[in-house]
Amino acid sequence: MTKADALPLSSPLRTRLRALAPLSGAEMQALAAAERDQRRWPARREMIAEGAPITQARAIVSGWACRQRILPDGRRQILDFLLPGDLIGVSPLSNPLAPATILAVTEVVTCALPAAAAGMPGLSHAYTVSAALTELYTLAQVTRLGRLSAQERLADWLLETRDRLALAGQTVGDNLPVPLTQELLADALGLTSVHVNRTLQSMRRDGLLAGRSGMFLLADRQRLEILAGYRSARVTADTEP
Amino acid sequence: MTKADALPLSSPLRTRLRALAPLSGAEMQALAAAERDQRRWPARREMIAEGAPITQARAIVSGWACRQRILPDGRRQILDFLLPGDLIGVSPLSNPLAPATILAVTEVVTCALPAAAAGMPGLSHAYTVSAALTELYTLAQVTRLGRLSAQERLADWLLETRDRLALAGQTVGDNLPVPLTQELLADALGLTSVHVNRTLQSMRRDGLLAGRSGMFLLADRQRLEILAGYRSARVTADTEP
DNA sequence: CGTTCCTTTGAACATAGTCAATAAACGTGG
DNA sequence: CCACGTTTATTGACTATGTTCAAAGGAACG
Numbered sequence: 102m103t104k105a106d107a108l109p110l111s112s113p114l115r116t117r118l119r120a121l122a123p124l125s126g127a128e129m130q131a132l133a134a135a136e137r138d139q140r141r142w143p144a145r146r147e148m149i150a151e152g153a154p155i156t157q158a159r160a161i162v163s164g165w166a167c168r169q170r171i172l173p174d175g176r177r178q179i180l181d182f183l184l185p186g187d188l189i190g191v192s193p194l195s196n197p198l199a200p201a202t203i204l205a206v207t208e209v210v211t212c213a214l215p216a217a218a219a220g221m222p223g224l225s226h227a228y229t230v231s232a233a234l235t236e237l238y239t240l241a242q243v244t245r246l247g248r249l250s251a252q253e254r255l256a257d258w259l260l261e262t263r264d265r266l267a268l269a270g271q272t273v274g275d276n277l278p279v280p281l282t283q284e285l286l287a288d289a290l291g292l293t294s295v296h297v298n299r300t301l302q303s304m305r306r307d308g309l310l311a312g313r314s315g316m317f318l319l320a321d322r323q324r325l326e327i328l329a330g331y332r333s334a335r336v337t338a339d340t341e342p
Numbered sequence: 343m344t345k346a347d348a349l350p351l352s353s354p355l356r357t358r359l360r361a362l363a364p365l366s367g368a369e370m371q372a373l374a375a376a377e378r379d380q381r382r383w384p385a386r387r388e389m390i391a392e393g394a395p396i397t398q399a400r401a402i403v404s405g406w407a408c409r410q411r412i413l414p415d416g417r418r419q420i421l422d423f424l425l426p427g428d429l430i431g432v433s434p435l436s437n438p439l440a441p442a443t444i445l446a447v448t449e450v451v452t453c454a455l456p457a458a459a460a461g462m463p464g465l466s467h468a469y470t471v472s473a474a475l476t477e478l479y480t481l482a483q484v485t486r487l488g489r490l491s492a493q494e495r496l497a498d499w500l501l502e503t504r505d506r507l508a509l510a511g512q513t514v515g516d517n518l519p520v521p522l523t524q525e526l527l528a529d530a531l532g533l534t535s536v537h538v539n540r541t542l543q544s545m546r547r548d549g550l551l552a553g554r555s556g557m558f559l560l561a562d563r564q565r566l567e568i569l570a571g572y573r574s575a576r577v578t579a580d581t582e583p
Numbered sequence: 584c585g586t587t588c589c590t591t592t593g594a595a596c597a598t599a600g601t602c603a604a605t606a607a608a609c610g611t612g613g
Numbered sequence: 614c615c616a617c618g619t620t621t622a623t624t625g626a627c628t629a630t631g632t633t634c635a636a637a638g639g640a641a642c643g
Binding site for chain 1: 588589590591592
């Protein structure tokens with residue numbers, strides 16, 4: 102054990118940003134320092150309201166959140182999930198408004214994000230790559246909802262989520278922690294919770310996956326990839342993902 | 343009539359960008375000059391391939407294009423349409439890759455886009471606002487596909503498209519030019535062309551809209567807005583849209 | 584332990600898809 | 614301007630995927 106208040110040597114945020122762009126020692130230091138400025142959100146708490154001004158850029162240290170929209174009659178669409186290491190509220194606009202509500206799914210800890218200052222080109226690049234990845238994931242979500250069957254949606258989402266968790270060092274092999282209820286999964290995939298339940302069962306029967314909400318195991322990743330037509334995200338022609 | 347090669351006093355591109363951010367005379371001049379650098383694409387021509395490097399930023403002068411993804415088995419999802427005045431290939435990344443194929447729907451004319459240089463803060467701001475709007479439209483597309491019925495999807499899409507066309511001065515009242523086949527509409531809305539056909543018919547019967555592909559008339563915009571739960575996009579807390 | 588939330592199951596139903604055929608519109612060359 | 618070929622729109626009958634409603638088990642938690 103090191104000192105009581107020492108930061109761990111790595112964190113999802115630093116692991117992820119280092120995977121998106123090469124970071125200098127000073128940049129890693131700045132991140133580690135910013136991570137000390139934490140804020141806790143209980144599960145189910147609204148972190149940002151749709152349409153509200155975005156005041157500061159932060160990152161997820163631990164826990165899952167989601168971006169969602171509620172229709173006038175109460176239907177909900179979850180746009181995407183925010184995982185450890187993901188960024189929140191990074192915008193090039195001067196007075197940006199939140200395009201969607203952000204809701205803590207589990208207990209969430211966020212931290213401050215160092216400003217992409219002049220001396221830190223790596224950080225700035227990492228933020229840009231992160232935003233571009235988010236856009237890719239959103240486009241994948243459009244395709245998922247528009248053209249995939251329930252089984253394909255689940256396969257595709259699990260594969261994408263595995264990749265995203267892996268970027269932040271949150272996976273062990275093909276095991277992924279997924280702290281979601283079937284209802285949350287349903288609202289993200291444009292289905293009902295009843296149908297998610299039945300679809301998961303049939304996928305387990307088919308040997309495609311094992312485990313349940315909480316912790317999934319992609320038992321046959323290759324078959325899942327073929328089923329969903331999955332390809333992992335690539336944002337730039339540089340060497341990084 | 344003015345000189346044969348004189349540019350028209352306004353254009354969809356300049357109308358739209360001026361609506362997104364205040365532009366100086368010099369900026370309007372730069373736009374008008376760039377618009378002379380045109381390129382024509384016949385209908386159905388692939389303008390950019392998914393995954394290909396993006397080489398230059400351009401804008402749509404006239405015609406409609408779409409961004410689409412094709413699944414391994416041939417299914418297609420249209421992510422969004424690119425309308426006159428929309429920007430293409432604007433990215434903060436150094437070596438960006440196209441996240442989707444861009445296909446000319448009708449004959450399309452594009453033009454060069456002035457670099458957002460130091461002396462042109464308005465242009466740079468307009469590009470940023472444009473990108474933020476695109477993100478909003480993509481999130482709206484997710485909600486549309488995930489949680490709306492066929493009729494709601496059509497209503498919502500028509501209202502959004504009306505707003506977008508109006509930004510570029512392409513509407514006359516609630517009439518909007520829509521040069522799409524029902525199959526294209528279906529691939530954008532996650533439906534089949536047969537179902538789009540039947541849904542349009544029922545909406546005409548209900549007095550919600552009139553006209554057909556080519557030119558639609560939103561006969562009862564208020565009822566359409568209630569039906570779809572529609573709200574127009576707002577990106578910043580500043581006065582602009 | 585009791586309450587609450589979550590998962591699971593069944594039966595009936597609805598929305599949208601599939602397949603196939605016809606009609607209408609459009610573009611082209613003569 | 615008209616005939617022809619092609620694309621697009623329309624229609625019908627049937628099917629399938631996913632939804633709704635309701636209820637019963639389980640698991641988690643104070």
